[in-house]
Amino acid sequence: xxxxxHHTLKTIFGFHQFRAPQQDVIERVxxxxxxxxxxxxxxxxxxxxxxxxxHRSGVAIVVSPLIALMKDQxxxxxxxxVRAACLNSSLTTDEARSVLRQMHRNELDLLYVAPERLLLxxxxxxxxxLKLALxxxxxxxxxxxxxxxxxxxxxxxxQLRSTFPDVPIVAMTATADPETRKDxxxxxxxxxxxxxxxxxxxxxxxxxVVPKHKPFVQLTGFLKGxxxxxxxxxxxxxxxxxxxxxxLMQAGFSAAAYHAGLSDKERSxxxxxxxxxxxxxVVATVAFGMGIDKPNVRFVVHxxxxxxxxxxxxxxxxxxxxxxxxxxxxxxGMGDVMTARSLIENSDxxxxxxxxxxxxxxxVAYGEALTCRRRALLSYFGDQRDNDCGNCDxxxxxxxxxxxxxxxxxxxxxxxxxxxxxxxxxxxxxxxxAKSQRVxxxxxxxxxxxxxxxxxxxxxxxxxxxxxxxLGYIVQDFARYGVLGLAPAARPVLKGETxxxxxxxxxVIKPEEKAKRRRGAVTELHQALFDKLxxxxxxxxxxxxxxxxxxxxxxxxxxxxxSKPRNERELLGVTGxxxxxxxxxxxxxxxxxxxxxxxxx
Numbered sequence: 001x002x003x004x005x006h007h008t009l010k011t012i013f014g015f016h017q018f019r020a021p022q023q024d025v026i027e028r029v030x031x032x033x034x035x036x037x038x039x040x041x042x043x044x045x046x047x048x049x050x051x052x053x054x055h056r057s058g059v060a061i062v063v064s065p066l067i068a069l070m071k072d073q074x075x076x077x078x079x080x081x082v083r084a085a086c087l088n089s090s091l092t093t094d095e096a097r098s099v100l101r102q103m104h105r106n107e108l109d110l111l112y113v114a115p116e117r118l119l120l121x122x123x124x125x126x127x128x129x130l131k132l133a134l135x136x137x138x139x140x141x142x143x144x145x146x147x148x149x150x151x152x153x154x155x156x157x158x159q160l161r162s163t164f165p166d167v168p169i170v171a172m173t174a175t176a177d178p179e180t181r182k183d184x185x186x187x188x189x190x191x192x193x194x195x196x197x198x199x200x201x202x203x204x205x206x207x208x209v210v211p212k213h214k215p216f217v218q219l220t221g222f223l224k225g226x227x228x229x230x231x232x233x234x235x236x237x238x239x240x241x242x243x244x245x246x247x248l249m250q251a252g253f254s255a256a257a258y259h260a261g262l263s264d265k266e267r268s269x270x271x272x273x274x275x276x277x278x279x280x281x282v283v284a285t286v287a288f289g290m291g292i293d294k295p296n297v298r299f300v301v302h303x304x305x306x307x308x309x310x311x312x313x314x315x316x317x318x319x320x321x322x323x324x325x326x327x328x329x330x331x332x333g334m335g336d337v338m339t340a341r342s343l344i345e346n347s348d349x350x351x352x353x354x355x356x357x358x359x360x361x362x363x364v365a366y367g368e369a370l371t372c373r374r375r376a377l378l379s380y381f382g383d384q385r386d387n388d389c390g391n392c393d394x395x396x397x398x399x400x401x402x403x404x405x406x407x408x409x410x411x412x413x414x415x416x417x418x419x420x421x422x423x424x425x426x427x428x429x430x431x432x433x434a435k436s437q438r439v440x441x442x443x444x445x446x447x448x449x450x451x452x453x454x455x456x457x458x459x460x461x462x463x464x465x466x467x468x469x470x471l472g473y474i475v476q477d478f479a480r481y482g483v484l485g486l487a488p489a490a491r492p493v494l495k496g497e498t499x500x501x502x503x504x505x506x507x508v509i510k511p512e513e514k515a516k517r518r519r520g521a522v523t524e525l526h527q528a529l530f531d532k533l534x535x536x537x538x539x540x541x542x543x544x545x546x547x548x549x550x551x552x553x554x555x556x557x558x559x560x561x562x563s564k565p566r567n568e569r570e571l572l573g574v575t576g577x578x579x580x581x582x583x584x585x586x587x588x589x590x591x592x593x594x595x596x597x598x599x600x601x
Contacts, residue, residue, distance in 0.1 A: 005030075008051055012080050014556075014578035019044050021196045025170070026051045029134060034161075034169045034193035036140070036185055040202050041174040041317035042295070046073065049136035049170050053110050054082070058131030059103055062112045063157065064138045068271055070112040072293035075550045077110065081580035086112035103130065115153040124163060132167045135160055137188070140171040141310070144183040161189035169193070174200075175314045178382050200313065200381045204320045205328050207373040207392040209366075212333030215303060216247060222301065222329055223253060223281070229298035230274065233283045234315055236304040236339060244303060245283040254280035258288045275547040277538060286311065294547065295322035296554040301329045305336040307344065308359035309366055309380045322555040332367040358482050365466045370399045370503030376470035384472040384489075399503035405493070407456070407464050408473065408500040412490045414449040415474060418442075423482040428453075428461045467502045526561040529593065533557045536592050540585065551585065552576055564593055 005026055009015050018026075022044055025035050029052040039045045053060035064070045070086040077084035085099045085108055102108050103126075117123060137143075142154040160169060169190055176184065185191060210218065219233070235241045238259040245257035256270045256279055273279035275294050282288055286306075300319045306312045312330070320326030337360070344356045362380060369376040373392035375385045388395050414431050429436055430444045433451030444450060453461060465484075468474045473490045477483045492498040534548070534557060541548040552560075556576030565571040568586050572579070577586075 005051055005055060008054055009047070011579045012054070012082065013047065013050075014080075014574075014576045014581065015047075016575060018047075019198075021198055022048055025196055028194055029168050029170050030055050032166070032168050034190040035171070036181070036188075036190065036193045036195045037170065037172045037198070038176050038181065038196065038200075039172065039174060039198040040200050041314070042202070042321035042323060043174070043198055045138070045172045045174070048172065049134060050077065050082070050110065052168075052170075053133050053136075056133035058133040059106070059108045060110045060133040060136060061118065061127065062110055062136045062138060063115050063118055064112050065114065065142060065151065065154075067114075068275075069138075069293055070114075072275070072547065072550070074110075074112060075546045079546070079550050079581065079584075080578055082110065083108050084110040084112070087117060088112075088114055100126075106131070109133075115151070115157055119153065119156050119159070127164070132164060135164070135167055135169045137169065137171040139173060140184050140188075141173040141176050141180055143171075143187045144176070144180045155187055158187050158189050174317055175310045177310070177380065180310075197383075200378050200383045201374065201385075202317060202320065203389070203391065204323055205316060205326050205391075207316070207328050207377065209330045209332050209369075209373065209393060212331040212336070215331050215333075216244070218331060219244070219301060219303065220248075220251060220253075222299075223248075226299070228277075228280060230277065230294065230296055231281050231299035231301065232288065232297060232315075232318060233281060233301045233303055234288075234306070235283065235285065236336070236343075238285060240304065241283050241285055248281060248283065255283055256281075258282050258284040260285065275549075276541065277548050286315070293321075293549075294318075295549050296324075297321070297326070298324075299327040299329065301331075303331055305330065305332055305340060305367060306363060307340045307356065309362050309377065310359070312363060312366070313377065313381075322549075322553045324555055324558070330367065337364055361482065362476070365469070368463075368466065369470055370394065370463065370505065371467050371470040375472075379470050379472055384487075394503075399505070401501050401503055403499065404464060404467075404502040405496070405498075405500045407453070408468060408493050408502075409496070410449065410453050411461070411464055411468060412473065412486060412494055414447075414453070415484045415486055416494075417447045417449045418444060420485040421483055423484060424462065424465050424476075427484060428458055428465070431461060432456070432458065463505055464502060468500075471500075473500070526558070529564070530557055530561040532592050533560055533589065536588060540588065552581070552589075560589065560593060565590070566594060 005023070009018065025037055025048045028035050029049065037045060037048055049060060049062065064073070067088050067090050070088060074084045074086050085102060087096060087099050091099065099111070103111055137157060142151040143157065169188065171184060171188055171190070173184070181195065185193060185195070233244060235244060238261045241259050242257045245255050248255035256273070258267055258270045270279065270282060274282050297319045300316050302312065302315070306315060316328035319328055340360055341357070344353055344360060347353050366376050366380070372388035372394050374389035378385055410431060411427070414427050418427060418430060426438070429439055430447060430450055431453030433454045439445050465474065469476055472487055473493060475485045475487050477485060493500055537548045537551045537557065541551050553576055556574060559574045563570070563574065565574060567590070568582060571577055571586055571590060572582050
């Protein structure tokens with residue numbers, strides 16, 4: 001089996017090797033097992049069901065939340081020579097009937113449907129008469145109320161396991177903390193599924209958070225010098241989105257607004273223009289979300305702070321899906337915190353409010369972090385790292401450091417003494433010797449750690465706890481009201497075997513004029529050829545009425561520009577060039593490459 005799936009990977013998809021843990025996932029699904037996969041955006045989740053679909057008999061049913069996302073995936077599969085289709089409300093009656101005929105005649109390898117369509121009784125009845133290869137559930141975090149994009153229709157997907165007990169289910173998401181993972185598995189009824197967490201790191205993304213100060217000036221400073229790079233700017237309200245888009249257009253930028261209040265026609269126009277590289281910048285609310293399959297988004301800007309770390313991770317993850325250097329900039333202001341809090345509290349669901357406020361607090365902690373941004377971000381998902389990334393604002397412009405070993409011992413000891421059953425505020429009250437009724441009622445004024453941190457303010461202790469959480473010495477359980485517990489790394493600190501170095505809050509915050517550039521992807525030597533290949537790709541894509549990335553990704557064009565293949569055999573060695581695409585596009589791309597060889601030799 002390994003040889004045959006490698007053959008499929010190379011000849012159909014144009015990739016030379018699997019990334020961890022793709023091969024293990026694929027082999028388990030082919031063997032008929034259920035799998036739950038957490039893998040970062042751009043990590044290759046789709047291959048984990050697309051390859052098995054080509055190796056198991058029957059049609060694979062893929063549950064996808066958005067029409068645009070289905071279309072991009074189907075276009076890309078068809079361009080690789082795979083028999084794929086989608087069934088959704090964008091199709092005419094005749095088109096839908098044609099797809100159903102293909103499905104009944106066993107002429108499809110993959111069929112993409114929305115959960116609402118899949119769960120219609122008539123459709124389920126139809127599926128029961130067919131040979132099914134597998135069910136793939138994309139964006140599986142939509143199943144969980146702990147997730148940031150909860151959709152009630154997704155919860156009903158739990159009936160698939162009982163209705164089709166012998167059909168393997170592979171559920172996937174890029175964004176799920178430990179509590180969300182448990183909930184997804186339970187809701188789907190796949191308790192025996194092998195869970196793969198492939199890590200959350202996106203090393204090609206540079207994370208930057210700057211204090212919000214004249215935000216539009218900061219934004220335009222960031223955008224200048226970025227040429228025709230594609231990007232997304234997120235804002236919290238429709239009104240803000242429209243204002244920013246209008247101001248950018250007046251300033252000469254290719255930009256447009258996108259939010260749920262616009263007509264379907266306008267939203268479709270904006271999304272298609274962006275996908276096809278005819279529009280450079282989309283200013284959007286979170287309505288511009290999961291349907292973004294465009295791999296060459298070079299930057300994501302959060303003009304306003306998102307409501308949760310999951311949202312931030314998901315939205316910044318839309319940058320650099322092709323693996324090339326990309327940037328995530330967040331403008332962080334306490335006014336945003338108050339706005340987000342008021343939006344959350346405007347709900348009658350007390351449990352939902354509690355969960356979302358906990359998540360907001362974690363987002364604020366990230367924005368105020370003085371530790372490596374990547375380590376802070378990954379620690380939220382339980383992905384602890386021992387080293388700083390060197391590719392975030394904290395790493396490239398570090399705050400002043402101090403030896404916090406004694407303060408860390410006090411903090412960790414107090415967490416232990418209160419039984420690892422309380423949140424940050426209560427632990428700080430005990431450390432500072434607060435005379436509150438709650439401390440007294442719990443007899444925590446009798447603990448040996450009571451008052452041992454009275455020399456520091458509550459704000460200073462909050463900073464210390466925040467960093468201890470980000471560095472992996474303390475774990476915070478959001479399912480239990482943010483209760484603090486000791487991580488294994490705390491033991492050597494308590495024993496005095498590990499020195500803890502933390503950052504001091506910056507006393508003076510400089511306005512940020514412009515984010516640092518980290519192009520690095522295209523050297524001047526290769527730029528001319530890369531640009532000509534992009535022009536050719538755009539011409540081919542426009543003629544076929546598909547986005548340019550369906551033809552080839554920027555990463556594939558960059559590899560062509562740097563390696564300059566001279567014939568079909570060498571072109572087939574470029575990542576992203578499979579046999580089907582070689583037959584379709586090889587001659588055209590080789591003619592451009594060979595026509596420029598003399599300029600570089």
